[in-house]
Amino acid sequence: MFTPLTMQHVELSLLEDDAAQAALLLANFGAFDPEIGEIPADQLPEFPGEAYRQAYTETRAHLDKILAHYEMSAPDAVDAPMQPVSLRQLVEIGAWLRTTWGKCSEQQERMRRLRDELRRAAQLLRALDQFAHVSVDLALLQKKSALLDIRVGTLPRSNIQRFEEALGLAGYIAIHFFTTEEQVHMIVAGAVGQAREIERVLQAAGWRTMDIPAEFRGRPDEVRRELTERLARMTKEQAGEDARRRDEGAQEDLHERLIDATHVLARAAPYAELAGLMRGRGSLVMVCGWIPSSRAPRLKDMLEAGFGDRFVLRARDPRVDERLRVPSVIWHHPWLRPFASLVLNYGVPRYGEIDPTVFFAVSFVLMFGVMFGDVGHGVSLIVAGVLLRRRLGQYAALAVAVGLSSAVFGFLFGSVFGFEGLLPALWMSPLSDPMRMLGVALGWGIGFILLATTLTIRNRIVDGRALDALFDSRGAAGLVLYLGLLLGAWRYAATGQTGIAPLLAVCAALSAIFAHSWRENRRVASGEKLMIALMEAYESIMAYISNTLSFLRLAAFSLNHVALCIAIFTVANMMRFAGYWTTIVIGNIFILVLEGGIVGIQTLRLEYYEGFSRFFGGDGRPFRPLTLRKRQTLAFQN
Amino acid sequence: MTAAQFAYFDARVSLYARQLIGIKQLNAFIDRVNGDNGQYGLQSSEPLQYTGELDQSNVTVLLSELAVLIRPLAGAARELLGYWAHRFELGNLKTIIRGKMADQPRTLIEQQLQDMGAFTSLPVDELLQSDTPAELLRRLEQTPYAEIASRARHLLEQGEALFALDAALDRRYFAGLARRGRSTGSGPTHPLRDIVGCMVDRVNLVWLLRYRFAYNLSPAQAYYLLIPASHRLLPQQMQQLAQCASFEDAISSLSNPFDKILEGARNTTEVTLKMERENWRIAENILRHSNFNVARALAYMMLRERDLRRLRAVACGRSMQMGGEAIRSALGIADGGREVG
DSSP states (O other): OOSOOOEEEEEEEEEGGGHHHHHHHHHHHOOOEEEOOOSOTTTSOBOTTHHHHHHHHHHHHHHHHHHHHTTOOOOSSOSSTTOOOOHHHHHHHHHHHHHHHHHHHHHHHHHHHHHHHHHHHHHHHHHHGGGTTOOSOHHHHHSOOSSEEEEEEEEESTTHHHHHHHHHHTTOEEEEEEEOSSEEEEEEEEEGGGHHHHHHHHHHHTOEEOOOOTTOOSOHHHHHHHHHHHHHHHHHHHHHHHHHHHHHHHOHHHHHHHHHHHHHHHHHHHHHHHHTTOEEETTEEEEEEEEEGGGHHHHHHHHHHHHTTSEEEEEEOOOGGGGGGSEEOBOOOGGGHHHHHHHHHHOBOOTTSOOTHHHHHHHHHHHHHHHTOOHHHHHHHHHHHHHTHHHHTTHHHHHHHHHHHHHHHHHHHTOBTTBSSSSOOSSOOGGGOHHHHHHHHHHHHHHHHHHHHHHHHHHHHHTTOHHHHHHSTTSHHHHHHHHHHHHHHHHHHHHSOOOHHHHHHHHHHHHHHHHHHHHHTTTSOHHHHHHHHHHHHHHHHHHHHHHHHHTHHHHHHHHHHHHHHHHHHHHHHTSOHHHHHHHHHHHHHHIIIIIHHHHHHHHHHIIIIIIIHHHOOOBOEEOOOOOSSOOOOOSBOO | OOTTTTHHHHHHHHHHHTTOOOHHHHHHHHHOTTOOGGGGTOOOOSOOOOOSSOOHHHHHHHHHHHHHHHTTOOHHHHHHHHHHHHHHHHHHHHHHHHHHHTTOOHHHHHHHOOOOGGGOOSOHHHHHTOSSHHHHHHHHTTSTTHHHHHHHHHHHHTTOOHHHHHHHHHHHHHHHHHHHHHHHSOSTTOHHHHHHHHHHHHHHHHHHHHHHHTSOOOHHHHHHTSOSOOSSSOHHHHHHHHTOSSHHHHHHTOOTTHHHHTTTOOSHHHHHHHHHHHHHHHHHHHHHHOOSSHHHHHHHHHHHHHHHHHHHHHHHHHHTTOOHHHHHHHHTBOTTSOBOO
């Protein structure tokens, strides 16, 4: 519960002929996380499953594409889960899927062409709008003539009259066919001999030639009719292609064959996946991986039942040097899942490292309750968690837990939706004695940091980093420094003097931190090393003080909660009955949503920054067992 | 960009800039018989086949350093540096398209791809799964390279050579870089405009000469294929160059500063080298004489890439039993530790 499950490294050696069956057995076993073996490549130079893996990868790709094309989904369960798939079977299915995909791909290409043509036709229709008032064959406007010079283009609206007069001088006429706020679209026509004369006029007037699409042949209404018909025809073709695709997908024999292929590939997947990690020589193959120690007898039984004495299974405990490679498997009650998920969001516990989920869950719930203590708000969170359990999923339990904590602290503070007279406070209202609240928050922070530092020391010892555990600023030396600072501060507050013992503790701890830092940076130049060591010692004092003060936000937010309620009641009291209750309801919703969210974020920040960053490495390897379905990260296994 | 905002970034660039290799160090490296290649990020001990390209380990080094530099940045500056990295991905895209057109097996195409790590935006696996070029282009339409897919389809339907597609891809990339350079660099004298502009000028000039006098394209086509951006090499100058009848005419008609930079260039390869050298000079200037700007990172990346290419060339030369002078000559470095044109 507090550390990942004990793991064992296993090496499974068996005959190559049994490899596919063994992979399937390991997938059914469901608790084997494979990894690259340690045997040197010259001893086991072959990759016996490589051809199988390549065939599987190609076949799987085709199957996925076909399933997506027919909008089919793969079944959840796998038929005959212990029946292995041979390479020949895989190749046969692969050939059929390749042919099937070829047809699907052609259909997709046809659909793609139709889409492009539809888009083009729609663009042409939009472009045709400009020519709506032209009553000539548009093909004539595109044609070069020996006698007539015809140009189509746009001009800015200003100075149109002068432009037309100038054209008239050259024997040209202008016909407007479309006008926007800024531009006039027009046709300019005249004798070819005068073309050069008007070039300069057009240039000076800001003429822009319009390209008429080659498809515009005929009068605009005829072109429009033709384009509309083309659009309708293509839309129909598109619908036809789509219907054909659906019909094909619904064909029973194709559907069944595809589902069969899905089952076969699901059974082939474990061996294909292991093939990349499996090494061999001749008829012998070997695969390595990790299993929870508690499951080792079960694996042995399964292998004996499957292969009799045709296998060798070697198991050993993890070595110290491979701790980072050992996957972490952690068991938690379903109620702790949302908290475990938030822990996982920060990182996976390293093998042997303390799993902070339980500490996190308890402290998160308590801190949220202190900062958001109100019976009404707590009950609202519980009700929301229960009613929205489907939508919230595993986080419904989190909502219920923090709601319960809020309600309990609400009883202690005597607050129901901000009304302080309805229930007697079992302890006190935060605003009645803010100093005491600050004291409690400080006490909580000190306890939190002491616990976090103790866990850091423990984790470092387990990691084999004894010197860090003793002399680092977050190790035992840091703990002594912190205790010295606390004792000194307490004595100073009580008697006005710190006393000799705290000073000695602080000096001794700082010396240890300084010496440790000096040693750690032994390759750095002396001046720089001195600077680093001094800064580290100074930073450790500042960090402990600031981290402790950071917990004052517990009290600050509980006071803030009350202050917000008072603000709402002040506004409500200015109104009559309806206004009063409307303000109270809206104000409480505001508090629930906005302040609730802020408190949640602040709590998480305290956990991650003040807690996890001290003792939790979070750089563990998640447990990803081989299964018949897609391999998933199972850092937290139930 | 303010000093406070970019203090960490600037310090990072300065720290990285310390590992750039000067000519003296390079000469020493060439002369060392059994040198320590790993010191400079060159890991391979196998005999190398120099192709003028960076290998995967070099790309990994560049991208990992870029990832560190990019971390404190946000907005346009971050996007610009990220975009710079996409040139390797563009190489991957070309490899995939070429491979699929040539019906190469998946594994063979995969071997030629560079791992882009966190800078990957191309769904390489999906693209490799396509059976035909048409399917590849359909899949490409679902990516940020959708525009390229339709361009590629059009070019292939027109029966154009793959060269046209490569040119379109490169043009699109450099046009994007120029656009980002313009929008990120504020003020006409901003070093970012200089460094990106010089890069664009180099590519334009080399392409123009290559298209006109190596591929014998018409002036109009050669000009059209250039990047629609420029810095010191103005569009009018490029039009004039495109209309020159021979390579020598083009070189002699260059105006200041390109006439001095390219003095004595006899072919496109020499033009490339000289223009690259000019780019490195500008990059070194920016790195030395400017502060708190994203151009320094770009300058560093350019120089770091130069170093990695040079080291790879030296290692290849050694594996081919070439002498120090031959390697120096190939790299364009004279005896006295000075670069020669």
